[in-house]
Amino acid sequence: MTEPTEGGVPEPSEQKPGAVRVDKPTEAAAPTDEATAPTEASAATAADSQATGDRRVLLGVEHLQVYFPIKAGVIIDRQVGQVHAVDDVSFALLSGETLGVVGESGCGKTTLIRALVRLIEPTSGSVSFDGADITKLGRKQMEPIRREMQMVFQDPQASLNPRKRIGQILSTPLQLRGVERNRVQEETRALLDRVGLPPDVVNRFPHEFSGGQRQRIGIARALAMNPKLVLLDEPVSALDVSIQAQVINLLDELQDELSLSYVFVAHDLSVVRHVSDRIVVMYLGKLMEVSPAEELYTRPIHPYTSALLGAIPIPDPSQNRARHRDVVSGEPPNPINPPSGCRFHTRCPRASDICQTSEPPLTEYARGHLAACHHPQNVTESEIAASTRSDQSSLSSGSETPDLSPGTGLQSVPVSAPATAA
């Protein structure tokens, strides 16, 4: 890793050809230099968020590792093991983009986004924001950066101080941002209005609100800092369906209005698909697949992804009956002692000998679709021939090219095409 850089100097290694392409299949598979010089932090570039080519990398993550030590001993704390929570994860987030992170509980998705803002210190690897490495910054130096990357937590009840009024909860970040005293009240009301709450709630306490409203307050608090990036940790999991839809719509609107970028962590794949441009699938701390949102659902390459997709019940009875589903057996193994080779091989229907011995590299297929699998599905021979080893691959992975023939049968069928409900 390079030394920490300050003041917006771009890191040379940030030009990740695989990562910077977005969901439109307009570009060829050849690497481009579209991510060079992401120096200017102007909001203007974020505004044309729908353009494909020239979007900046807002957040670069390289070989990020977060291990938690397990200690034993009465007098002397000996380290007896490690939980491999996040293990060599690399990806890039473009400005204006929504990146979904999915996986089962314990796959490290929450640890990952907490490490991005350094609420948890990464064990190794680097995180760069707006071109500058923030992994080694001190507390004071982190302050201005934390303003730009705000978090919304899963449990809005637990993340709002129960003894503070809504006005105080929202005005504190405004004052920190340097909003003038006489304008704070006005701004607070504007924030509430923006998230769809009446301005007269400023004198109320968090317990007086419903879950959905509390989550709106959590979002308003994040917006108070005028962030560029909002990290959303399961923001709708605790809410009822009808309220979920309202909050998702709100997040959509805010993104359009304020050119925000989102990292959206959730275990619900249908919610993630609805909000994301690109999706990262994690399993036991490793990246399994990175894909444009639409393609992940129509053409999952990694068997784990299709196992996840197959497990989601579609809220449509006849499609549910018609669909072939691979119900993956077993549960995720222990992250203290993860399986060798490909971490999914213990549950994978396509696993062969090589999966046990060699960790598959992240292979880059067309349209920026990456998958770490020795026996990919939904790809052709020629696509494999055209594929390359992505430089986002983990350092411990091998260099084998994928092989179409699976170890043991079971060909998966992608999720069926949309059909109208009425």
Next chain:
Amino acid sequence: MSAESTAPLPAAGTTAPLLTVDGLKVSFATEDGLVRAVDGVSFTVDPGEVVAIVGESGSGKSVTAMTLMGLTRGPNSEFEGTATFDGTELIGASNAQLQRIRGAGIAMVFQDPMSSLDPVYRVGDQIVEQIRAHEKVSKAQAMDRAVEMMERVGIPRAKERLRSYPHEFSGGMRQRVMIAMALSCSPKLLLADEPTTALDVTIQAQILEEMRTLRQDTGAGIILVTHDLGVVADIADRVIVMYSGRVVEEGTLDDIFYNPQHPYTWGLLGSITRIDADRSQRLPAIAGMPPSVLRAPKGCHFRPRCPHAFDKCGEVPELEQRQPDVPTSRDRCWLPVADKKRLRVVGDQIGLAKPAQEPVGA
């Protein structure tokens, strides 16, 4: 509130329903006033049938399920209506009667498997305790039954795992233990209150698969309380939609998903993010929030959030069959059936949105 005059639908087959709930009302006296948690619920469950009760938090779906088990009794609760299980009246039953039914006749699986298992006893002992409470069998026999049950719900190395404590199991395995325990006395009816909500999708799929097999093997009726319409579509035969303490619509799985009659059901269907839908559109969500159970609106409870409400909605609509040609479907909505077909279409799917023209029916 008007009296519940409508009798539950006759069962489709010749068999008598396993459970008949008629005009059930549950209210709790609280410091803030009377909470009408369940306000007129009627339905039946046949043997071997999976009935899903769908609704948001506070809709009364869990209270309905718990009342059937006698778990909502207390000095501040009041009940009205009847619930007949296999010839026994549950609402007025004595504790001794209920004791016999719980576990053996009706078993319950709760949402949170950690807090419903005793952390200081081995899971095997907990299952054995339940078996021996209902049947005169030796400890060894009960142990064998426990192993058999655990194997049946897919717990590997059941004989060893019998000696484990609840904390040694993962969430999915704990839920399996709960199901094994619930099934250990071969109940005729299984009440599952959000059994998969706390689990990952992959584990959820496994548990639902177990429940499907069990229904087939034992012929038990299942009441599944959930808010997840995906799970409903996966496993249910019939669906009951609850809103603010009342059943607003009831029908077969296909009735609810393809021919829903109540605007709240439209809203629910519209709110779901589907993995197979067009994601460029905003979700046609329901505006506003569920009403407080303390101050429920007059007339139809959904009226304040309903874009199609008109004058008549000030009166409470009865839960009755409103489509002459669909005997399985009942709902509580005053809108004319013909208009519903048009109003529920939002874009190319079912949803809840303000109609373009003037509201109809007035």
